[in-house]
Structures are given as structure tokens and as C-alpha cells.
Amino acid sequence: MSELSANSPATTVEHPSIGTFIRVWLALVALTGVLVLLSHLGPKAAVWGLLVVSPFKAALVFYYFMHLKYEGPLLKATMLVALGTLLIFLTLLFADVAFA
Amino acid sequence: MTEAAHSEHRDDYGAKLGMWLFLVTEINLFGGLFIAYAYMRNKYPEGFHHGGSQLNATLGVTNTVVLLTSSLTAVLALWAIQQGKAKLSKQLLTATVLFGLVFLVIKTVEWSAKIHHGIYPNSEHLATLPHGEQIFYGLYFTMTGLHGVHVVVGMLVLSVIARMVGQSKITRDQHVVLENGALYWHLVDVVWIFLLPLFYLAA
Numbered sequence: 098m099s100e101l102s103a104n105s106p107a108t109t110v111e112h113p114s115i116g117t118f119i120r121v122w123l124a125l126v127a128l129t130g131v132l133v134l135l136s137h138l139g140p141k142a143a144v145w146g147l148l149v150v151s152p153f154k155a156a157l158v159f160y161y162f163m164h165l166k167y168e169g170p171l172l173k174a175t176m177l178v179a180l181g182t183l184l185i186f187l188t189l190l191f192a193d194v195a196f197a
Numbered sequence: 198m199t200e201a202a203h204s205e206h207r208d209d210y211g212a213k214l215g216m217w218l219f220l221v222t223e224i225n226l227f228g229g230l231f232i233a234y235a236y237m238r239n240k241y242p243e244g245f246h247h248g249g250s251q252l253n254a255t256l257g258v259t260n261t262v263v264l265l266t267s268s269l270t271a272v273l274a275l276w277a278i279q280q281g282k283a284k285l286s287k288q289l290l291t292a293t294v295l296f297g298l299v300f301l302v303i304k305t306v307e308w309s310a311k312i313h314h315g316i317y318p319n320s321e322h323l324a325t326l327p328h329g330e331q332i333f334y335g336l337y338f339t340m341t342g343l344h345g346v347h348v349v350v351g352m353l354v355l356s357v358i359a360r361m362v363g364q365s366k367i368t369r370d371q372h373v374v375l376e377n378g379a380l381y382w383h384l385v386d387v388v389w390i391f392l393l394p395l396f397y398l399a400a
Contacts, residue, residue: 112276112279113276115273115276118269118272118273118276119269122265122266122268122269125265126262126265129258129261129262129265129393132393132394132398133254133258133398135398136254136394136398136399140246140399143394143398143399144399146394146398146399147391147394147395147398147399150394151390151391151393151394154390155387155390155391158268158383158386158387158390159383159387161272162268162269162271162272162379162383162386163380163383163384164376171214172213172214172217175214175217175218175221176217176221178221179221179224179225180224182225183224183225183228183231183232186228186229186232187232187235190232190235190236191235191239194236194239
């Protein structure tokens with residue numbers, strides 16, 4: 098029984114190569130450089146960096162470093178529900194502020 | 198005694214699912230603060246702009262590279278144990294903890310400069326600043342401070358895990374504890390990915 102649960106299919110995940118992790122790290126450092134560059138272009142560009150580049154960096158960490166890419170649908174759904182909840186809160190907040 | 202009584206109960210998937218659920222609570226904790234930041238920034242754009250221009254972006258960016266590198270060593274520690282390379286895994290975990298220490302040292306330098314200039318929670322000088330700037334610094338100390346606590350906790354957790362790897366309590370076939378510790382560390386990295394532009398680059 099215990100052997101079955103420890104080796105259930107859900108835990109048998111694909112192991113990415115070391116090269117994949119190093120490429121992801123290089124991409125993350127490069128994207129940090131892009132953020133710095135955008136901040137020098139002006140406040141609007143910096144905010145676009147915050148709204149587009151930062152979530153992309155976070156997605157890379159979730160997807161590769163945290164192995165979400167190789168996980169089953171349950172863990173992916175758990176994350177989507179959490180992020181979806183935050184997005185709903187943010188939308189409601191700005192809707193409230195915009196029509197206050 | 199039966200054979201079942203002798204066998205150790207293991208549910209690696211359950212352990213990992215539990216960790217992810219815990220991470221969801223952490224995301225909501227910091228998410229709430231991000232929402233507070235968004236509201237206040239919208240209300241006091243001038244105060245946030247001036248407050249952000251007073252922070253040392255070079256230190257913030259340096260700390261980002263340090264944490265991203267620590268995330269790489271953490272994921273490589275997991276990769277190493279999956280390959281059966283316990284010694285390498287322990288070394289990579291130690292490197293991760295040391296990167297965490299470098300992050301905290303840089304953060305201490307940054308906070309010390311602010312405190313030296315009389316900017317800290319409830320200080321007399323802070324009370325003389327415009328309201329928006331007071332709120333900016335309140336959020337800055339709260340969010341970077343809470344993140345710093347998470348870095349310290351992560352360093353302690355990874356230190357214990359490194360010791361367990363050395364004692365062969367974590368092995369190629371039984372490494373979910375290391376996986377969960379690394380997940381926590383990566384989330385600490387993700388939070389900082391957002392704190393950098395919020396306070397240092399786009400304020």
C-alpha cells in the first residue's frame with residue numbers, strides 16, 4: 098500500500114536536463130536587464146515592464162524551476178485558482194477605484 | 198507483527214500537494230499586500246514616485262540576480278539528488294543558503310542607509326514627509342521585511358535539508374522533503390521578482 102502511494106504515477110515526473118535550468122536562469126537574468134532598461138525609458142515603460150515582464154519571469158520560475166510543467170492537472174489547477182482569485186480581487190479593486 | 202505494520206507510510210504526492218496548498222496561502226498573503234500597493238500607488242502617485250527614486254536600484258537589481266542564482270542552485274540540488282549525487286546536492290544546497298545570506302547582507306546595508314537617514318517605521322523624520330511617501334515607506338518596510346523573514350525561514354529549512362542529505366535521510370528514491378524545501382525557496386524568489394519593479398524600478 099505504502100509502496101503504491103510512494104510510486105504513484107503522479108509522482109513519476111520527467112526530469113529536465115541541467116541545460117534547461119541554466120537556459121532558464123540566463124533568460125531570467127536577461128529579463129531583469131530588460132526591466133532595468135525599460136525603467137530608464139520612462140514611467141510608462143517601467144509599468145509595462147512590471148505588468149508584462151515580471152509575470153513572465155514568475156511563470157518561468159513556476160514552470161521550470163518549480164516543475165509545474167511536468168506536474169499533473171491537479172497542481173496546475175491549484176495554481177490557476179490561486180492566481181485567478183488574485184486577478185478577480187485586482188479587477189474588483191480597480192473597478193471600484195475607477196467608478197468611485 | 199504484520200508486514201504492513203513494518204512498512205513506512207509514504208505519500209510523496211500528498212506531501213507535494215500539501216506544500217502547493219501552503220504556497221497558495223503564501224501567494225494570497227503577498228497578493229493582498231500587492232493589491233494594497235496598487236490602491237495606494239493609484240491614490241498617491243507623486244509620493245510613490247519620490248519614494249521610489251530615493252531607493253538604491255543597483256542594490257535591488259543585485260539582490261535580484263543573487264536570488265535568481267540561488268533558485269538555480271536550489272533546482273540543481275534537486276536534480277543532483279535525483280541523479281544519486283548526494284554530495285553535489287548538499288554542496289548546491291549550501292550554496293543556496295549562502296546566496297540567501299548575501300541577499301540579507303545587501304538588504305541590511307540598504308535598510309541601514311534608510312535608518313541612518315531617519316527613515317524607519319514611526320520615526321520623527323518620516324512623520325514630516327508627505328502622506329503618500331509615508332505610505333510608500335510603510336509598504337516598503339512591511340513587504341521587504343516580510344519577504345526577508347521568508348528568506349531567513351527558507352535558509353533554516355534548506356540548512357536542515359542539507360544536513361539530512363549528508364546523513365542519507367534524503368536519497369535518490371526519497372527526496373520529497375528536498376523538493377518541498379526547494380519549492381518554498383522558489384516562491385521566495387517569485388515574490389522578489391515582483392518587489393523589484395514595484396519599489397525600485399517602476400515606482
